Amino acid sequence: MTIVAAADGSALGNPGPAGWAWYVDDSCWAAGGWPHGTNNMGELMAVVDLLEQTEAAGLAGEPLKVLCDSQYVINTVTKWIPGWKRKGWRKADGKPVQNLELVQRLDELVAGRNVVFEWVKGHAGHELNEAADLRARAVATAYQRKSAAIPTGPGWAGAAMPGADASAKASPARAVAPADPEPALFDAAPLRDEPATDEETVVRLETSLLTAEVRADASRLAELLHPNFEEIGASGRLWDRDTTIQALTSSPAADAELSAVLGVSRVASDALLVVFETSGSRGLARRSSLWVRTASGWKLRFHQGTPAV
């Protein structure tokens, strides 16, 4: 039989704490989210996860109907992707497509599957849509409260069970009940994808920039340096992005190491300032780095170093 599921996303403040969910019935739904995301990331991820879980459950051959209130998602998958591919994942205006990773996952997942998308008006009383909405919002709220318990749902029952195999499928309608009779609504935050805080992320990135490995890697540098990156070096010299990448890759040896992080502060919702010290062949230097969050992650926007007496 055709599987019918609703998918929805939520982002408090947008961007802000975000959640996604898909829902078939009370014993078959899943949800997740991020400490910081957009409404559209949520809308996309809800569909991506639905496709992944049905596939993992061996239902890739089953017709699937996805109820979705986001025209962005529906148009992405049914209209816009072919054009974007043709243009190297560029939009009509030449700028890169947003949420590219999710969009490409969606594109691959949908290939060869029997899926139809149906637009439903949001908040109009459609039962499945409301159920997905509720669960997506619950996750966003949990992230907002920095709650430990993220209500992720049972997923596709049977698929989630490591032991599930063909023999188990003898049983009725929708697979086996999980060993735990409890519907398992609230999983403790799974350790595996414990989201690092933004502060941790940025310090990790900062540290990586001091390693020879990253300094030798032009594409990694290009990922980490903001398009408008500038730097005032410890010598007082001004550097721009291209010059910096060129200089680093041509002599990547690490010449200083991070000796202390003096502070990591959020100076705007999407900007973190890291103040730290390095020590190396040229002595102690105090440094600041301004990291900003973009659609494709945290980028170093500005750096300045000053030799310390």
Place this chain on the structure above:
Amino acid sequence: MTIVAAADGSALGNPGPAGWAWYVDDSCWAAGGWPHGTNNMGELMAVVDLLEQTEAAGLAGEPLKVLCDSQYVINTVTKWIPGWKRKGWRKADGKPVQNLELVQRLDELVAGRNVVFEWVKGHAGHELNEAADLRARAVATAYQRKSAAIPTGPGWAGAAMPGADASAKASPARAVAPADPEPALFDAAPLRDEPATDEETVVRLETSLLTAEVRADASRLAELLHPNFEEIGASGRLWDRDTTIQALTSSPAADAELSAVLGVSRVASDALLVVFETSGSRGLARRSSLWVRTASGWKLRFHQGTPAV
């Protein structure tokens, strides 16, 4: 003396039988309503009538403070009207502004008057607000019962009297000549001067920080330096806010001047990065300043200087 009045509206069922009222004291208040109206019509009309009656009483020159629990009314008069005018009385989404007639009356009435609006939380025990609320609701209830008697209040004593004219003003304390040539001290959106861009503002502030005048002024410094201000000085020394203010005020002489602004970039919606050069007794230095916008204006969050070869 400054007149202080509360204004409030009420609509049973919303929309439904509706009332409005303003209140100064038990002998000076007015109320009215409609058989069918909205809460916001009531909130607007309460202020409109207050302005009309004070004007008719010859008190247009008197400072007036309006206590109002409706953010809709306060934002309308202090923030949104200029934008609506620019867009032909359209809202952000292109649809027409609601309650247009009342809004335009309010706009005309407020022009050239010395009015301040203060938001008070509804139903939080503010005496004047409760008194106005009571009277607005009484009118709405009267309309609901199709009562013949609508409690409209005494109005502005004397003003409501048809015979009131200039000669009557010999009487009490308040009142000043309405011919007052004073132009409008209304503190919302001064239309007269083009607002500076954020970039201009921040460069001006940055420049002012290099003057002896500002460096000597602890309270001005306290205004300009963010509560979490930090600095890496050109010597490599770390400074915090208090230490900086103390050092500057104890030896405020300007020891460098701004020789070039190398860039002003928005790194977040409320954060600007200024990169510039100074030259002074200790030679050339390249510097960066991170300014962030707070409720009380732009504040310097971080500064770093590096001597240039």
Place this chain on the structure above:
RNA sequence: GGACACCUCCUGGA
């Protein structure tokens, strides 16, 4: 310019 979604805030009610 259009569309869908995600919100934020205040008030008024039943």
Place this chain on the structure above:
DNA sequence: TCCAGGAGGTGTCC
């Protein structure tokens, strides 16, 4: 709990 009257914004695409 539920609903309505009002405004502001962002995320995304065409």
